[in-house]
Amino acid sequence: MSDARSEILGAVREALSKTAGKSPNLQGASHVEANSRLVDHPVNLIPARGRLGKKARVDLFIREAERVNATVARVSSTEGVPREVARFLAKNNLPMTLKIAPETSEDTIPWTEQPLLKVEEGRADGTEHASVTRAFAGVAETGTLVVLSGPGNPTTLNFLPSSHVCVVQASDITGDYEEVWARLRAEKSDGDTGDFLPRTVNWITGPSRTADIEQTLLLGAHGPQRLHIVIVDD
Amino acid sequence: MESTTGNFKQNASKALADDKLKAALEKLSEGFPAKRREAAARLPEFEALRDQARDIKTHVLANLDFYLEQFEARVIEAGGTVHWCRTAAEARSTILRISRNAGAKTVTKSKSMISEEIAINDHLEHHGIQPVETDLGEYIIQLRHEPPSHIIAPAIHLSKEQVAETFRKNHTHLAPERSLKEPRALLEEARDELRQKFLSADVGLTGANMLIAETGSIVLVTNEGNADLTYSLPNTHIVIASLEKIVPTLEDATTLLRVLARSATGQDISVYTTFCTGPKRPDDLDGPEDFHVVLLDNGRSKMLGGEFHDMLRCIRCGACLNHCPVYKAIGGHAYGWVYSGPMGAVLIPNLIGMDEAKHLPNASTLCGKCENVCPVRIPLPRMLRSWRKQQFETDKRSTIGRKTLRAWAFMAARPWLYRLGVAPVITVLAALGRKRGRFRRLPLVGGWTQNRDLPAPQGGTFVARWNRGERP
Numbered sequence: 001m002s003d004a005r006s007e008i009l010g011a012v013r014e015a016l017s018k019t020a021g022k023s024p025n026l027q028g029a030s031h032v033e034a035n036s037r038l039v040d041h042p043v044n045l046i047p048a049r050g051r052l053g054k055k056a057r058v059d060l061f062i063r064e065a066e067r068v069n070a071t072v073a074r075v076s077s078t079e080g081v082p083r084e085v086a087r088f089l090a091k092n093n094l095p096m097t098l099k100i101a102p103e104t105s106e107d108t109i110p111w112t113e114q115p116l117l118k119v120e121e122g123r124a125d126g127t128e129h130a131s132v133t134r135a136f137a138g139v140a141e142t143g144t145l146v147v148l149s150g151p152g153n154p155t156t157l158n159f160l161p162s163s164h165v166c167v168v169q170a171s172d173i174t175g176d177y178e179e180v181w182a183r184l185r186a187e188k189s190d191g192d193t194g195d196f197l198p199r200t201v202n203w204i205t206g207p208s209r210t211a212d213i214e215q216t217l218l219l220g221a222h223g224p225q226r227l228h229i230v231i232v233d234d
Numbered sequence: 235m236e237s238t239t240g241n242f243k244q245n246a247s248k249a250l251a252d253d254k255l256k257a258a259l260e261k262l263s264e265g266f267p268a269k270r271r272e273a274a275a276r277l278p279e280f281e282a283l284r285d286q287a288r289d290i291k292t293h294v295l296a297n298l299d300f301y302l303e304q305f306e307a308r309v310i311e312a313g314g315t316v317h318w319c320r321t322a323a324e325a326r327s328t329i330l331r332i333s334r335n336a337g338a339k340t341v342t343k344s345k346s347m348i349s350e351e352i353a354i355n356d357h358l359e360h361h362g363i364q365p366v367e368t369d370l371g372e373y374i375i376q377l378r379h380e381p382p383s384h385i386i387a388p389a390i391h392l393s394k395e396q397v398a399e400t401f402r403k404n405h406t407h408l409a410p411e412r413s414l415k416e417p418r419a420l421l422e423e424a425r426d427e428l429r430q431k432f433l434s435a436d437v438g439l440t441g442a443n444m445l446i447a448e449t450g451s452i453v454l455v456t457n458e459g460n461a462d463l464t465y466s467l468p469n470t471h472i473v474i475a476s477l478e479k480i481v482p483t484l485e486d487a488t489t490l491l492r493v494l495a496r497s498a499t500g501q502d503i504s505v506y507t508t509f510c511t512g513p514k515r516p517d518d519l520d521g522p523e524d525f526h527v528v529l530l531d532n533g534r535s536k537m538l539g540g541e542f543h544d545m546l547r548c549i550r551c552g553a554c555l556n557h558c559p560v561y562k563a564i565g566g567h568a569y570g571w572v573y574s575g576p577m578g579a580v581l582i583p584n585l586i587g588m589d590e591a592k593h594l595p596n597a598s599t600l601c602g603k604c605e606n607v608c609p610v611r612i613p614l615p616r617m618l619r620s621w622r623k624q625q626f627e628t629d630k631r632s633t634i635g636r637k638t639l640r641a642w643a644f645m646a647a648r649p650w651l652y653r654l655g656v657a658p659v660i661t662v663l664a665a666l667g668r669k670r671g672r673f674r675r676l677p678l679v680g681g682w683t684q685n686r687d688l689p690a691p692q693g694g695t696f697v698a699r700w701n702r703g704e705r706p
Contacts, residue, residue, distance in 0.1 A: 005318040008477070011535035012299045019539035034297040034482065038304060038448050041483040044286050047279045047492070068505070102519075123519040126433050142503045151517035155466045159459050177488045193311070197449055199514050199521050200466070203507040208459040211499075212371035212387060213417040214258070214394050215265050221370055222425060222432075223459025223506065 043178045050141035050175025057140045058231065061173045064143030068206030069219060070227040074170075078232055082114040085165055088228050089117075089130060094163060099128040103152030104167060123154035130163040137180045138173035138229075142205055145229065146180050149200035158202055164224040166204070170233045177203075235353045235381060237586055239570030242593035249564040258391050259562050262384075266556035269500020270607065280496065287493045288611045290486045291547035294478075295538065301447040301480045302529070308450025312512025314525035322352035325530045329354055329439065329472055330361055332526050336470040338363050338436035344454070344461035345369035346441025347385055347550060348474050348530060350572040351585070354439070365439070366431045368460040370424055377404045383566030385573060386498050386552040391565050394420060428460075438464035438522065442475040443549070444490065445527070446509070448483040452527065454508040455494065462506055471510070471522035477534045478546040484509075490549060493609035498551040533585045541620050545580050547610040554604035554614060560597050569594065576604035576614040583621055588628075595621030657695055664691045 052060060062072045073084050089096055097118040098111075106112060111119045124131060133153050135145040145166050149155045158164055174180055188196040208223030219225050238245060249255055274280045294301055306316045317332075319325040333341055341358060343349065343365055355365040355376070367376040371389035375382060377400050382388030389397070398414035401423055414420055440461050444453040452473050454461040465471040481487050487509075495501040514521030537546055555561045555575030566574035571582050571591075579598060583591040595618045604614040626639065645652045667673055667690025675683050682688070693699055 004320050004324060007320060008318050008529075008531045008535060009299050009302065011531070012302070012477070012538060015535060015539035016296065016299065019543075031297050031300040034293070034300050037293075037482045037486075041448060041485050043485050044290070044489040045279055045282055047277055047283075049277070064502075068501075126429065144503060149518060149521060150515070151519060154519040155462070156520045159462045159466065177491075178485060181484045181488070195312070197451060197509065197511045199511060199518060201451075201509040202462070203503070205503050205505050205507075207505070208457065209505060210370045210421065210458050212369070212374070212389050213392075213397055213420055215261050215387075215390075216394075216417040218418055218421050220425070221421065221458035221460070222368065222428065222463055 046176050046178055047141060050139070052140065052175060054170075057175055058170050058173050061138050061140040061143055062231070064140065065206065065229055066143070068143060069209075070143065070206045070229055072229045072231065074231045074233060076233050078109055079113070081109050081167060081230055081232065082111050082117060084230050085132065086114045086117055088165065092163065092226065094129050097128070098130050098132055099124055099157060099161065100132040101134060101153045101157055103134045104132050109167075124156040124160035126160050128161045130165065131157040131161040132165045132167065133157045135166050135168040136172065137183065138168045138231075139175075139177055139180060139203075140173055141176050144177070144203050144205040147202045147204060148198045149202075150198050155200050155202065158204060159223045162220060162224055163226040163228065164207075165228045165230060167230045167232060170231050173231070235350055235572055237571040237590055239582060239586065239591045239594065242568060242570055242597065245568035245570055246564045246597070249568045254393055254396070255391050255565050258393065259565055262387070262390055262556065263562045266500065266552075270497060270553060270556070271500075273496040273500040273502060276502070277496065280493070283489060283492050284609050284611060287490050287609055288547065290481060290489060291549075291610050294480055294482065295543065295546055298477065298480065298538065301482060302477060304447040305445050305450055305480055308447070309512065309525075309527055312450050312525075314450070314512045314527060317526060317528045319528055319530045320532070322530075322532050325352045325474060325528050325532070326354055326357040328528050329474065330357060330363070332470065332472055333358065333363055333437050336437050336524065338470070340364045340366060340431060340435045341437040341439050342366050342368050342431055342435040342464045342468065343372075344440045344456060344464040345372045345388065346439070346474060347572060348441055348476050349439065350382060351532065352474070352530070354474070366428070366435070368428055368432065368464055369456070369458060370421065373424055373428065374400060377401075381567065381572060383574065384552060384555055385550050391567065432463045432467055435464075435468045437470045437472060438468040439472045439474065440464055442473050442479055443494070444481050444487050445475055445479045446482075446484060446487055447480055449511055451484075451509045451511040453487055454510065455491070455504045455506070457499075457505045459506050462508055465510060465522060466520055469522055470524040470526070471513070472526045472528060474528045474530060476530045476532065494549055494551055497553040497607065497609040537584055542580065542584055542617055544612050545577070545584070545617060547612055548577055548581070549610060551609055553607040553609065557603040557607050559599055559601060559603075576618070577612075580614055580617045580621070588621070588625065592625060595625065653695065653697060657698070660691045660695050664694070667691070
């Protein structure tokens with residue numbers, strides 16, 4: 001396929017070189033500006049909506065998440081998470097069983113304090129009703145959760161079960177998406193390669209939905225029908 | 235995909251006579267534009283973001299070769315493979331080869347317009363591999379063997395009764411007496427049917443809303459979560475995307491995402507926005523072992539630098555369809571190919587040729603609404619006019635049409651002659667039409683008066699009235 005590659009790139013270069021100079025939009029083949037854009041990854045205009053102090057930011061996050069049909073609860077510490085999750089399951093008449101991400105295991109969340117809860121770690125296989133994962137961040141501007149894949153946080157848990165519980169620290173709730181990219185670059189960069197992205201970054205804004213039949217909005221198309229966000233104050 | 239674009243006039247007439255379609259389109263034209271307006275009103279920076287979105291895409295196109303190479307290098311570093319394909323045929327055989335190597339019996343798919351463009355489903359099926367569309371709308375039209383009628387709402391032309399009928403015909407293993415009256419029941423049935431397909435698929439085929447040069451990531455945007463089940467469950471993830479989907483950085487992708495959903499469905503952001511980079515990592519518990527990106531040209535490099543260069547900014551939001559009076563009257567199928575509405579009328583002739591698509595650039599009132607709502611400000615009316623001009627120059631119009639236009643141009647360039655010719659016609663029409671105030675039929679313009687009346691002129695020509703000192 002190397003033929004196709006050089007032919008396509010050749011055609012692109014030829015088209016651009018012909019027009020370079022003719023149009024102010026086409027600057028030709030030097031790519032100096034393009035290269036520095038990749039290196040510096042400058043931020044563009046960021047809406048003012050999320051630029052708030054911590055308390056107002058968390059409040060905005062909650063409002064926006066509820067606006068898109070997520071439910072939100074706040075607990076004062078990680079110790080409060082199991083009780084809140086049990087309450088959520090009971091309220092929705094769901095079985096007291098959970099498939100949880102290894103990152104939310106007993107080491108970090110005291111599940112055994114809720115003896116009725118049956119908790120299992122691992123990826124989803126389609127048989128579970130409810131899952132628990134941990135968000136790397138929340139974004140106030142749209143009530144969005146940012147969930148990273150990894151050994152401790154399997155992607156399938158966010159999508160296969162019909163109820164998804166996601167735990168996020170209040171201090172991880174940012175105003176805008178750009179702050180999350182900045183945090184990822186700062187905290188996750190590999191010393192050797194500079195890579196900072198996991199296999200999958202999922203932005204999740206409310207539970208799954210479709211309006212494909214007569215524009216009728218229905219929740220729970222393929223992904224979860226319920227998204228319950230537990231904010232841990234810190 | 236096989237095109238019926240050449241039959242546009244017949245397709246449009248058929249669509250206009252279809253009451254079910256009319257009802258569906260009315261619902262669409264009430265829904266999407268109002269939601270877009272509300273979303274835009276909620277974000278004071280929306281117009282400024284549109285400017286930036288336009289500038290990002292313009293910058294990408296001017297450096298497309300550089301960004302494509304950067305993207306490729308990052309995909310390879312992340313452990314993936316990039317396949318460059320010049321034509322739809324090359325892309326089809328590449329996807330078939332990868333699927334065969336993966337031992338695939340079933341390929342789950344999330345909605346992708348490029349996959350429609352290359353007609354991958356028929357190709358896979360022909361070679362014994364079952365493609366399964368997983369977006370609810372796409373699943374419905376796949377069962378009906380129809381093309382999508384809208385780029386983001388493919389089954390928008392169907393009523394729930396039609397969907398129920400389709401499910402009864404296809405899901406024959408289910409109890410025939412089950413109730414399928416409500417959209418909820420239809421959704422539940424499709425969800426159950428597709429669940430098994432998701433879990434047993436060998437390959438997941440997705441499109442990409444964007445390709446990020448900085449990181450080699452591909453971006454997927456859905457509301458259903460079907461794309462996420464498509465790439466996370468099978469062993470192999472294939473992405474098919476055309477060249478112009480590239481954006482420089484995560485920050486640039488973020489800016490485009492801020493205008494995409496708002497323009498499309500009027501959501502601030504779609505439910506699921508996903509950034510996939512390479513195959514699964516060594517210790518991950520799920521995700522694909524293999525990651526392939528099929529980069530398709532299929533006519534894009536030819537558009538670059540030419541008259542239709544700006545069309546390559548398109549991010550496929552569908553706003554121009556939702557606001558187009560012609561689309562709202564005839565729906566998407568009349569356009570006869572994968573794309574429709576104003577973006578389709580500009581893009582289709584570029585991709586399948588003007589001979590087949592000659593009617594499309596004329597299927598527009600040039601009202602300009604499409605450009606007004608386009609998140610990346612593509613001058614669609616200007617490009618539709620370009621096509622018309624090319625048609626005129628290359629003799630694609632009828633002789634009568636050409637002669638009439640020539641005569642009009644001759645007159646219009648000579649105002650005294652124009653006035654001399656028009657004034658008596660106006661006087662005669664005014665006299666004849668005084669009683670009724672309008673004409674039901676007129677000689678020479680029977681086609682025009684067939685569907686509407688011509689109001690009788692009143693008070694002489696515009697110039698005459700202006701000279702008399704009348705002012706609006």
